[in-house]
Amino acid sequence: MKKIDHIFFDLDHTLWDFDKNSALAFQLMFDKFGIEIPIDRFLSVYQPVNLRYWKLYREERVTKSELRRGRLIEAFAILEKEFSLEIIDALSDDYINFLPLNNYLIDGARELLEYLMPKYQLHIITNGFKEVQHTKLSNSKIKHYFRTVTNSEEVGVKKPNPIIFEHAIKVSGADIDKSLMIGDNYEADIIGAESLGIRAICFNYHREQLPKETIQVSRLNQIKNYI
Numbered sequence: 049m050k051k052i053d054h055i056f057f058d059l060d061h062t063l064w065d066f067d068k069n070s071a072l073a074f075q076l077m078f079d080k081f082g083i084e085i086p087i088d089r090f091l092s093v094y095q096p097v098n099l100r101y102w103k104l105y106r107e108e109r110v111t112k113s114e115l116r117r118g119r120l121i122e123a124f125a126i127l128e129k130e131f132s133l134e135i136i137d138a139l140s141d142d143y144i145n146f147l148p149l150n151n152y153l154i155d156g157a158r159e160l161l162e163y164l165m166p167k168y169q170l171h172i173i174t175n176g177f178k179e180v181q182h183t184k185l186s187n188s189k190i191k192h193y194f195r196t197v198t199n200s201e202e203v204g205v206k207k208p209n210p211i212i213f214e215h216a217i218k219v220s221g222a223d224i225d226k227s228l229m230i231g232d233n234y235e236a237d238i239i240g241a242e243s244l245g246i247r248a249i250c251f252n253y254h255r256e257q258l259p260k261e262t263i264q265v266s267r268l269n270q271i272k273n274y275i
Contacts, residue, residue, distance in 0.1 A: 049247060052275050054222035055164060056241070057194075058207075058231030059174045061253045063161075064184050065152040067095075073146035077139055085127060094123040106175060106206045106236060116140040148180050151188035154253070156268035161193045163272060172197040173216045173229070175206045175236060196220045207233075208240025217244075230271065234258055249274060 060066040074094075075087050101119045104110040110118065120136050131139070164170060172194050174181050178201040185191035198216040200206040207213070217224060227246050231237025232253040241248040249271060250264040258264055265271055 049228070049275055051226055052168060052228045052247075053226040054169045054171060054220055054228070055275075056171045056173050056213075056216060056220075056227065056229045056246070058229075058233065058237050059172055059181060059184065060176055061154075061232040062230060062237075062251050063154055063157045063190065064188060065154050068152045069147060069150045072150040073143055076146045076149070077142050080142065081135070081139065083129075085129070090123065090127065093126045094119065097122045097126075102175075103235075106208070108206075112177070112201075116144075144177065144180055148183040148187050151184060153188055153190070154251075154268060158190065160268045160271060161190060164275075165193050168275075169220065169222070170194050171216060171220050171222075173207065173212060173231075173237075174198070175200045178202055207231075207236035208243065210240065210244045213241055213244045213246060217246075228275065234262070238262060 057063055071087055071091060074090065077083075078085065078087065098119045101110060101115045105112070105115045117133070117136055117140060120139055124131060161170065170193050172185070174197070176199070178199045181199055182191070182197065185194070185197065196216065196219050198212060198219065200212055203212045203215045205211045217227065224245050229237055229241035229246050229248040230251060231248070232251045234250055234256060238248045238250050248263070250258060250262055251268060252258065252264045252266055255266075263274060
């Protein structure tokens, strides 16, 4: 890649270990409410439901409230459990509150940020809920690496909408031709960035089959080979 000055990162599943931290949050939630479902069993059902709801959310086909409720209702239904909306909302609120209590990072994340920080200006672009994303960055002690944090709720659109990338470029003072996006979601992060002319590297956390022209890595430390 030719000269890069600004690097934009996704947060969840790219730097912040969402799966591990989420499992710990659910365990706290289940303990509090006395829900006797093995966490591994619950997550095997919940995770694909959650991914589908996030896709619908990116596409503006469900609201934030519908996402937060729907993913729990559907997952519990598959497991033949049913709770009132009052309980579902309480579970959802506690999950969001418990989520940033544990802040494990993806292997190699801190080392990569330490390597990049002296050479580039670093930024975050995230679709995650604004009430928890800043807390995640602070509690995991990586917030200081980033000059700007662009959140979809604050911009009003979600990745892959080019407007959120345009906003991030504007507030960072970056040049599109000298910018790079790194994220785990091919649709949201890679297609979204490239639609605006921003180069991108996919951290293929989900081990998906991607188009052969996609620059992809399976470990964060491999990013050093491309910049």
